[in-house]
Amino acid sequence: MKKYLYTLFHKFGSPKWFYQLTDKLLPWFTVMTAALLIGGAIWGLAFAPVDYKQGNSYRIIYIHVPAAFIALAGYYVMAIAGAVSLIWKMKLADVAVKCAAPIGAAMTLLALITGATWGKPTWGTWWIWDARNTSMLVLLFLYLGVSALYEAFENEEVAAKACAVLTLVGTVNIPIIYKSVDWWYSLHQPASLKITGESTMHSSMLYPLLVMILGFYLLYGTVLMLRMRTEALVRYRQQSWVKTLVKNAK
Amino acid sequence: MYFDSFQALMWMDGHGPYVWGAYSVALIILLSLVIQPLRAKKRFIKQQKNELRRLERSPKGNSSNI
Numbered sequence A: 001m002k003k004y005l006y007t008l009f010h011k012f013g014s015p016k017w018f019y020q021l022t023d024k025l026l027p028w029f030t031v032m033t034a035a036l037l038i039g040g041a042i043w044g045l046a047f048a049p050v051d052y053k054q055g056n057s058y059r060i061i062y063i064h065v066p067a068a069f070i071a072l073a074g075y076y077v078m079a080i081a082g083a084v085s086l087i088w089k090m091k092l093a094d095v096a097v098k099c100a101a102p103i104g105a106a107m108t109l110l111a112l113i114t115g116a117t118w119g120k121p122t123w124g125t126w127w128i129w130d131a132r133n134t135s136m137l138v139l140l141f142l143y144l145g146v147s148a149l150y151e152a153f154e155n156e157e158v159a160a161k162a163c164a165v166l167t168l169v170g171t172v173n174i175p176i177i178y179k180s181v182d183w184w185y186s187l188h189q190p191a192s193l194k195i196t197g198e199s200t201m202h203s204s205m206l207y208p209l210l211v212m213i214l215g216f217y218l219l220y221g222t223v224l225m226l227r228m229r230t231e232a233l234v235r236y237r238q239q240s241w242v243k244t245l246v247k248n249a250k
Numbered sequence B: 001m002y003f004d005s006f007q008a009l010m011w012m013d014g015h016g017p018y019v020w021g022a023y024s025v026a027l028i029i030l031l032s033l034v035i036q037p038l039r040a041k042k043r044f045i046k047q048q049k050n051e052l053r054r055l056e057r058s059p060k061g062n063s064s065n066i
Helices: A002-012 A015-047 A055-088 A091-123 A131-152 A156-170 A173-183 A203-235 A240-247 B006-014 B016-057
Strands: none
Touching: A002 A015, A015 A055, A015 A091, A015 A203, A015 A240, A015 B016, A055 A091, A055 A131, A055 A156, A055 A173, A055 A203, A055 B006, A055 B016, A091 A131, A091 A156, A091 A203, A091 B016, A131 A156, A131 A173, A203 B016, A240 B016, B006 B016
């Protein structure tokens, strides 16, 4: 068992193996992502009932909440990859940190923009400097900071180390974001979805949300794979498998 | 469908511009997330192919490591 895990760990570190594996996974991920996102969006926009308090503006929840989920989960993915890169010097983990940062930034930006467009008709304002909004903005800057730090170093190894450290330090912000609506006064509503205990949403509104959350997770996986594949090609362009791939490409 | 007509779906009792605006931004951001790495890969392969062709033309030339 130990030997098997050791081999698996080494395989995960191999860019060539990763490229071949994702070749097989990507078509499945793409089809499932598209089906869930298109289906979930139509369900949420046209078929879910209206909210008695917020009216139709609540339909933004079907992109706002999944985007915010991924913005936070994506940071954990990046931090774990950063830790693996620091401790075991795994090549692919470093590639993952670099590729996860822009996706996380895009998701955070999306959560902020959709939050603002939901806030205007609901709160009467696009933005408020409360704990939830501000900590999400800090998250965006952390993601952008990791990307910028990568570009600041010529040496890739030094860049990887610095970014992994920044990523790990930034994790302190994640529980603050989660708990911000409970710890401080905020216009932002508390969580409707709960891991422990019953959700406060009716199933007719909840199911499309769950479909969209799953779709966003799959989209995250798809985009991370796409980015990591491209980054692996660029980084390991001197290796024979990349040269063969380039030669055979149309 | 929850709405009576297509117009009602678009207008959403006045919330339409916010809802459809948010979904449009989402569409743009998500699509660009997918398209960007695909284009980068295409660019890289084209660049490497050019490099390969250049090396084939002058076998003794140094690789510029592009």
